[in-house]
Amino acid sequence: MSAEKNLTGVRSRPRRTDEGKDKATARDELRKAILAGEYMPGERLVEAQLIERFGVSRFNIRLALQDLSGEGLVEIQRNRGAQVRKISLAETIEITQVRMVLEGLVAAQAAERVTEDRASELDEIGLLMRRAVESGEFRRYSDLNVRLHALIRTIAGHATADRLIDTLRAQLARHQFMLSLLPGRPLVSLPQHERIIAAIRDHDPKAAEEAMRDHIASVIEVLRSLEEPGMIQ
Amino acid sequence: MSAEKNLTGVRSRPRRTDEGKDKATARDELRKAILAGEYMPGERLVEAQLIERFGVSRFNIRLALQDLSGEGLVEIQRNRGAQVRKISLAETIEITQVRMVLEGLVAAQAAERVTEDRASELDEIGLLMRRAVESGEFRRYSDLNVRLHALIRTIAGHATADRLIDTLRAQLARHQFMLSLLPGRPLVSLPQHERIIAAIRDHDPKAAEEAMRDHIASVIEVLRSLEEPGMIQ
DNA sequence: CCGTCCCTGATTGTTGACAACAGCAGTCGA
């Protein structure tokens, strides 16, 4: 009921004006739990257990599960209940490809709409990122990374793309955080981020889109490199 | 229960293995009805009426409405029920922008994966399109347009992008068909289509993406030109 | 010993009744 802290980076979406209190809280908390890894992929989500955990009626639990199924986080099989959806590496790549073009679009629009104030904020984040990398604070770098992408989306103000990106990012949440902690990864991505910032502050949509796409394309390359050795389930 | 005919072009998505029989039929039929214009934007969708029309229990009607709300076709307000969502011109533009980048991605992947057989199919459609335009059969041209885009998506086999494109196209269904009937429109889009086909058959992903994006960008231009005069609500 | 069948407990799907709410019309007071 109190203002949620939104720790995961996935917005708790006020979206529709009002859509059912208990259902919404159950949905948001369950999503948070899944993203936090409390329920592993493939794990069954038994309604009775969720009722106990969230203190919400079965009716609302079911609605919440339906919603999360729509978001692609859980899979519902008739008469067999819900389970956390497993996402294959191939699908991870597909999703990231889609994210690539969407965030590219957003970056381009951000470059068109950016103001001086916002540009300064971008620069600020860029500076902090560089410092974080230089001092080896990778966790902090990862947080700044989230902030940067979020700010770009705010500047762009593209509601439609925003919604989709949220949904896609949630699906990848588990794989996602591993990447930024890969050894050497920040050294690759820092200049990419700086290029994105520069392009946006220069009001150059095309360059911004290209920079953003290159950035995410390099993520896809990393994913592809994981494809051959059966590293992940 | 029998094999659905899928008349609307929006796939009736077998997606999840099994997700509730009545709910699914109610959802698909209601979507079809909305897309066919039987319910106008802003019109209330009263559960009791839907029950009578589709002969499905209220429970499943509600689930269906929830689903369609997730797809953006319907808007649900607490205690006030569901209504067909109104989509502003600005939002139409946003949605089309997203479609632009997604279909661009799909076109690129199609160029990578196309086989000789598929390329022939593309050429065939291209030829028919040209003939249709030359003989002024605009309705036929519009149908071929749908077929072309569908075939490209089949060739690409990008499930994630596919799903999203379906959803987005459904949201625009009402505005969409008007465009291809605009005077002079086919003369502009025919060469664009031919360029897309050529790029895919040449296995040139970059060119294919660019051609597809230019094509849809020109649609966006048309939409923008409608923005100033208050032609559409 | 093995495979099949059936039975049982656990879990989900569905229904109908009831409660809560928004919108509206008609009433009362100024």
Add this chain to the structure above:
DNA sequence: TCGACTGCTGTTGTCAACAATCAGGGACGG
């Protein structure tokens, strides 16, 4: 005449009991 208030009606939100279904184990026959 106008405004606010109040009850009514239509509609949606919620629940708890019941029905259907699935997964697993034990008994039976071969």
